[in-house]
Amino acid sequence: MKTTKFIDPIRSLLTWSLDLVRAFKATAAVVAIMGLAFVGISVLIGMPPFAYVVIIGFVATPTAWYIVRAQRASTTSASRLTNMRLLTVIFAASLGTMVVIQAFPYGRSHSNPPITGEPQWATPRTRELMVRACFGCHSNEVEYPSYASVAPISWVVAAHVSEGREKVNYSEFDSRQRGADETVEVLEEGSMPPASYTRFGRHPQAKLTNAELQELLVGLRATPGLSGD
Numbered sequence: 001m002k003t004t005k006f007i008d009p010i011r012s013l014l015t016w017s018l019d020l021v022r023a024f025k026a027t028a029a030v031v032a033i034m035g036l037a038f039v040g041i042s043v044l045i046g047m048p049p050f051a052y053v054v055i056i057g058f059v060a061t062p063t064a065w066y067i068v069r070a071q072r073a074s075t076t077s078a079s080r081l082t083n084m085r086l087l088t089v090i091f092a093a094s095l096g097t098m099v100v101i102q103a104f105p106y107g108r109s110h111s112n113p114p115i116t117g118e119p120q121w122a123t124p125r126t127r128e129l130m131v132r133a134c135f136g137c138h139s140n141e142v143e144y145p146s147y148a149s150v151a152p153i154s155w156v157v158a159a160h161v162s163e164g165r166e167k168v169n170y171s172e173f174d175s176r177q178r179g180a181d182e183t184v185e186v187l188e189e190g191s192m193p194p195a196s197y198t199r200f201g202r203h204p205q206a207k208l209t210n211a212e213l214q215e216l217l218v219g220l221r222a223t224p225g226l227s228g229d
């Protein structure tokens with residue numbers, strides 16, 4: 001059977017991992033807690049999917065390499081695996097990953113292309129509220145905080161800004177912005193700004209009070225091109 005070609009390596013990888021978990025329960029517990037914390041926080045701040053692959057890959061590869069090497073040489077006690085050694089390797093790999101990913105070019109250019117046109121805002125106050133709540137991702141006037149230079153946070157920011165601008169860019173209103181006519185709708189639904197943007201006390205200016213939200217909706221309905229009708 002052809003399928004066993006694929007299933008057998010997966011099965012032996014699973015057995016190998018399970019044996020490791022059984023033999024090194026303390027390490028497995030620490031890794032599980034660290035992993036859950038990492039994934040949990042990452043989901044809450046809206047980390048792009050590729051970041052999980054890169055970070056987990058960079059931590060797991062040297063760790064697996066170390067384990068395999070130690071198992072092959074396990075006849076001498078000096079190279080025998082212990083919880084202490086394993087944890088040291090995993091922490092070193094995690095630290096190393098944080099250093100190595102700083103060299104990635106993605107997310108480092110804090111671009112703000114020229115402003116070529118804006119909606120005909122009903123009032124200056126309408127614009128002011130939009131700047132506070134939305135221009136962090138949907139404009140060419142993005143203010144990049146200092147932590148936006150540190151990977152993987154810089155990746156989160158870059159991914160949100162590029163995806164946000166692609167949907168609607170309120171600084172390039174000289175050309176058609178496909179998502180623009182949904183502006184009123186997303187505010188009524190409360191789906192924008194994304195919950196991840198204001199979590200953990202970040203961007204408090206983007207959290208509009210109910211009165212500000214009502215004021216903004218009146219202004220947006222009186223601004224051409226921002227509502228469905």
Ligand code: HEC
Binds near residue numbers: 130136137182
């Ligand atoms: C953290 C960055 C961020 C902020 C701040 C933000 N957005 Fe978005 N916005 C996005 C992203 C990413 C998308 C595309 C993915 C999605 O629809 O969730 C998007 C999509 C949209 C869309 C298109 C919806 C669709 O279905 O096509 C509209 C309209 C929009 N945002 C309006 C706003 C408005 C209005 C605000 C301010 C109240 C705002 N956004 C604040 C990131 C942001």
